[in-house]
Amino acid sequence: MSDLQDLHELLDGFAAGTLETDQSKLEDLRGRLLYLYGAGNVGKRLFHNLRANGITVAGFIDRNPAVTLSGIDAPIHLPDDPALAPAHNDCTIILSGLFPLKVCQDIKAALAALGFRHVHALHEVNFNQVNSGAFRETLFDDSYNKVDILGSDRRKLEHAFGLLQGDSDRALFLRYLKAHLTMDFTRLDEPLDIALQYLAHDIPETKDYSRFVDCGGYDGDTFRQLTAQGCPIRSLAVFEPQTDLYRKYAATVQAHPARPEQAFLFPCGVYSETTQLRFATNAEAQSAARVSASGDSVIQCICLDDALQGFAPTFIKMDIEGAETAALKGARGLIQHYGPALAICVYHGLSDLWEIPCLIDSMRSDYRYYLRNYNYLGLETVLYAFPSSSE
Numbered sequence: 001m002s003d004l005q006d007l008h009e010l011l012d013g014f015a016a017g018t019l020e021t022d023q024s025k026l027e028d029l030r031g032r033l034l035y036l037y038g039a040g041n042v043g044k045r046l047f048h049n050l051r052a053n054g055i056t057v058a059g060f061i062d063r064n065p066a067v068t069l070s071g072i073d074a075p076i077h078l079p080d081d082p083a084l085a086p087a088h089n090d091c092t093i094i095l096s097g098l099f100p101l102k103v104c105q106d107i108k109a110a111l112a113a114l115g116f117r118h119v120h121a122l123h124e125v126n127f128n129q130v131n132s133g134a135f136r137e138t139l140f141d142d143s144y145n146k147v148d149i150l151g152s153d154r155r156k157l158e159h160a161f162g163l164l165q166g167d168s169d170r171a172l173f174l175r176y177l178k179a180h181l182t183m184d185f186t187r188l189d190e191p192l193d194i195a196l197q198y199l200a201h202d203i204p205e206t207k208d209y210s211r212f213v214d215c216g217g218y219d220g221d222t223f224r225q226l227t228a229q230g231c232p233i234r235s236l237a238v239f240e241p242q243t244d245l246y247r248k249y250a251a252t253v254q255a256h257p258a259r260p261e262q263a264f265l266f267p268c269g270v271y272s273e274t275t276q277l278r279f280a281t282n283a284e285a286q287s288a289a290r291v292s293a294s295g296d297s298v299i300q301c302i303c304l305d306d307a308l309q310g311f312a313p314t315f316i317k318m319d320i321e322g323a324e325t326a327a328l329k330g331a332r333g334l335i336q337h338y339g340p341a342l343a344i345c346v347y348h349g350l351s352d353l354w355e356i357p358c359l360i361d362s363m364r365s366d367y368r369y370y371l372r373n374y375n376y377l378g379l380e381t382v383l384y385a386f387p388s389s390s391e
Contacts (some may be wrong), residue, residue, distance in 0.1 A: 002170040007161050010174060014181045015150050029055045029125075036096040037061045037107065039069060039076055042122070043096035047072060061093065079114055088115035095121045100194040101373055104149035106180040125377035126184045146350070147179060147235055153351065160354035163361055169371040173353065176371075176378050180350050185377045197374045197382060198222055198317050198343045199229055199363075205368070205386040207341065209315040211235045213269045213304070215327060216319040219245050220252035227258040235262040237308055241279065241299040264311075270320060272329040279285045303330035313340040322348035339387035347381040360385050379384055 013019045029050065036043045039060040047057050059075040061084070067076060077084055084091075093105055093116055104121045111119050149157065157177075164170045172189075177184045200207055209231040214222055217240035226233065236253065240246045246267045253263050271277065278295035304327065305315075313334060318324045324344050334340065342360065346352040357369055367385040374380035 001167050002174055004161065006170075006174055007158065010178055010181075011154060011157070014146075014248060015139075019182050025184065029092075031184060033058055033076075033091040035059055035061050035084075035087075035091055035093045037079075037093050037111070037119075038095060039064075039067045040098035041099060042098060044069070044072060045069075046094070046096045046122075046123040047074065058087075058091070060096075063367065079111060085115070089117055091116070091118065093119045095119070097122070097376065098377070099378060102193075104376070107122075114278060114330060120374065123185055123188070126186050149181075150352075153354065156354045156358050158356040159361070163357050163367075163369045165368050165370050169369070172371045172373060176373070176381060177350075179378060188373070188376070191375050191380070192355045193381060194374045195225065197372075197380060198226065199231075200343070200370070200372070200384050203370050203372075203384060204388070205341070205370075205384075207231070207232050209384055211312055211314040211340075213237045213239075213308065213311075213313045213340070215239045216267075216321070217245070217249045218319075219248040222317060223249070223252065225257075227256065228235075233258070233260045235311070236260040236264070237313070238263070238265045238280060238305075239268055239270050239302075239312060240265070241267060241301075243267060250313045266307065269301040269306075269323065270298050270304055270307075270318075270327040270330060271323060272303065272326040274306055277301050279357060305330055305333040308334060313342045314336050314338075315343070317343045319345040324348070324352060325359060328356065328363075332363055335360070339364060339366070339389060340389065342385040344383045344384075344385070345381065346371075346383045347379055353381075356383055357385070364376060 009286065010019070023037075034050075034055065034057050036046060036057055037060075039062040043060060049058075050057055057074055059077060060069070061077050061079055063079060065078060069076060093111060095104060099107065099121065108119050108121070161170060161173055164173060175188055179188055209226055210233065212223075212226070212233045212235070217223070217238040223233070223236065223238075238249055238253075240249055246265065250265050253259055253265070269277065269279070276298050278293055279297045279299040280295035311334075316331065316334070318327055320327055324346070328335070328344070335342075343357055344360075345358050362369055364387065366388040369386070370384040372382050372384065374382065
């Protein structure tokens with residue numbers, strides 16, 4: 001059972017520098033014949049981070065024969081490249097991509113069938129042993145100063161922890177926090193199937209998706225997921241600022257057999273106010289585009305309270321790459337007046353874990369909170385909030 005004393009012990013251990021770290025399944029990476037599977041954005045970042053720490057990467061393995069590396073002096077091999085055969089028994093492969101459970105299993109099985117004996121997923125690496133976890137922090141641009149946990153944010157942590165409904169939610173809160181404080185993500189349990197994200201399938205609350213707001217709509221994946229599970233959506237409001245993804249979502253809704261009676265799609269981001277913001281995009285990871293002062297694009301952002309007057313949402317989902325707190329502030333009126341269920345991603349920044357539940361609680365005090373995780377490294381961690389009316 002997890003209680004406030006467990007949180008106090010965790011924070012006190014962090015203050016004293018006595019938090020233990022689990023041993024990486026890879027132990028020391030130095031001296032190994034090391035390959036990275038996946039030459040995308042994550043693989044490139046990991047390559048640079050390892051090299052900066054004196055760890056040599058022999059090359060990349062990627063199924064895409066057209067993939068290229070810019071500014072990286074390392075070869076790329078197809079998985080079945082005969083040149084790799086002599087290394088099958090001795091080399092170590094790290095899956096350098098943010099792969100969900102099923103994909104990890106499939107890749108490992110395929111590489112094992114080719115003869116590779118030592119294959120490890122990214123979440124099996126203890127980043128505490130690699131530049132004190134700088135790879136994990138730079139990957140998600142998390143600039144939170146962890147020292148604040150011991151001072152200004154400690155009471156917020158305690159309040160957010162106390163808001164969580166059950167022991168399993170509080171246990172996940174503690175594991176997630178400890179993983180970040182030690183930069184050792186090997187301690188996290190197996191995630192739930194990502195196909196269940198936003199369904200809150202194991203949460204004992206009534207779910208009403210009839211008037212659904214999808215912030216960070218991507219290409220319509222959440223809409224397809226909900227309708228595939230038989231969740232009726234009568235009215236849909238979508239916010240997706242990237243033009244190509246917006247068009248894909250619009251086409252999905254237009255052709256879908258469970259097309260809502262009403263669908264309002266906005267090629268905009270959501271924020272605390274209606275304004276224009278600079279936006280950093282990533283061609284290799286479109287879903288990772290985020291608000292950034294040094295961004296290469298300018299996008300229109302709108303405030304949900306302004307855009308959805310009279311919409312009366314029953315469920316709001318947000319996965320907007322770190323802008324969730326600002327967007328919630330822009331939805332204060334909707335939350336206070338209608339009390340929609342909320343599914344808010346809290347993994348883009350460490351402080352989101354407590355800032356977001358505290359913010360929602362300041363708007364309405366009748367929500368019940370649950371925490372779930374749907375991917376490795378703590379990714380796709382979602383805070384669910386259900387109002388008392390959903391009982």
